[in-house]
Amino acid sequence: MDNQLYRLLKLITLIQAYPGIRAKRLAAECEVTERTIYRDIDRLAQITTISKGRRGEGYRFVGQFALYPLDLTEEEIAGLQAVAAWVETAHRPLPPGWKTAYQKVMAAHAKEKKVNQGFLERVGDVVRLGNPAWAPETPNVFPELLQAVIHRRPVKALYHSQSRDQTGWRRIDPYYLIPREHRFYVIGYCHTRKEFRTFRVSRFLELRVLDGEYEKRPFDLNEYMKYTWSIERGASLIRFVVKFSPKVARYVKEEELFLRPQIRELPDGSLWFQVVVNGASEFLRWLWTYGPDVEILEPKQYRDHMVGILRQWLEKYERAQQG
Structure with missing residues (x-):
């Protein structure tokens, strides 16, 4: 291969692997003068944009220019870096191709990491989350959380617990x-509570993704969410056995539910519906959306509870009319 072409390819590899690398180091790696490096950089600048940065800063590519990335995990990359560090300190002789191979791998990984980060940020931008009606606007931590979940990274977060009305810092493995x-929720291991917990994303006031991967504990999501109507886990x-009127039966049958109920269509077109849940509140809120077109048959306790609520509503509206 022509020496100049080889040197240009090596420059691409070095700049991609070490963004901000200076001319002095490039010259040492390529075994040429800095003057030659400046000429080579000018040639590369004809095919892609290279940023020099401020005084004291080195070269880096601008935009999407890159060698083809490799599919390596952070653990594999850390292993390669550890070997490279050991080689430098031990002064052990290695085959001539080791150093260039290592530089190519690091260059490809650096670009792949940048592309992946950009993709996650774009996903976070298009997934829009609402804010509580009476709370200050919270930061959009979704891109960081998505990154942490995909790459198994722990996070440190300032979280507001609505049930306790308390705000505090937590370390979470999402x-x-x-x-x-x-709404979006995160299920993960909370180091503060020493157990798996469910966190509402809009209640994160600050969040930072930490370095390193967390060690995954045994966890069965299906078992964790078993008998949970939506997200709130009961004790x-x-x-519940309920009956839906013929008017809404077809809409109930096409509901996308997280539990699989037993359903039977009755001769008059109404729908018999049975489900076992580990908490009543979420299921009752869902029933209320159907208004008078749903009737609780069992348990009697919740049938009576519904009657009591309806009486309170009726009394409130009657007082308003009388006033």
Whole structure:
């Protein structure tokens, strides 16, 4: 291969692997003068944009120019870097191709990491999250959380617990991002509580992705969410039997539910519906969306509860009319 062509390819590899690399180091790596490096950089600048940066800063590519990336994990890259560091300190002789091969791998990985980060940021930009009606606008931490879930990175977050009305810092290993009822939730291991917890994304006030991968603990998402109607996990199982009117039966049958109920169509077109849940509140809120077209048959406790709520509503509206 022509020496100049070889040197240009090596420059591409070095600049991609070490963004901000200076002319002095490039000259040493290529075994030429800095003057030659300046001429080579001018040639490369004819096919792609190279940024010099401010005084004291080195060269880096601008835009999407890159060698083809390799599919290596962070653990594999860390292993390669450890070997390279050991080689430098031990002064052990290695085959001539080792150094150039290592530089090519690091160059490709650096570009792949940048492209992946850009993709995750674009995903975070197009997935729009709402904000609580009466709370200050919270930062969009979705891109960082998505990155942390995909790459198994721990996060440090300032989180507001609505049930306790308390705000505090937590270290979380995020396992899953789950959409529920126009909101996103994170399920992960909370080092503060020493257990797996569910976190609502809009309640993160600050979030930072930490270095390194977390060690994944045994965790079965299906078991964790078993008998959960939507996202709130209860402590005791409740068997509900309800009946939907013929007017809404077809809409109920096409509902996308997280639990699989037992459904039976009755002769008059109404729908018999049975499900076991580990908490009543979310299921009842769903039933209320169907208004008078749904009737709770069992358990009697919740049938009576619904009657009591309807009486309160009726009394409130009657007082308003009388006033």
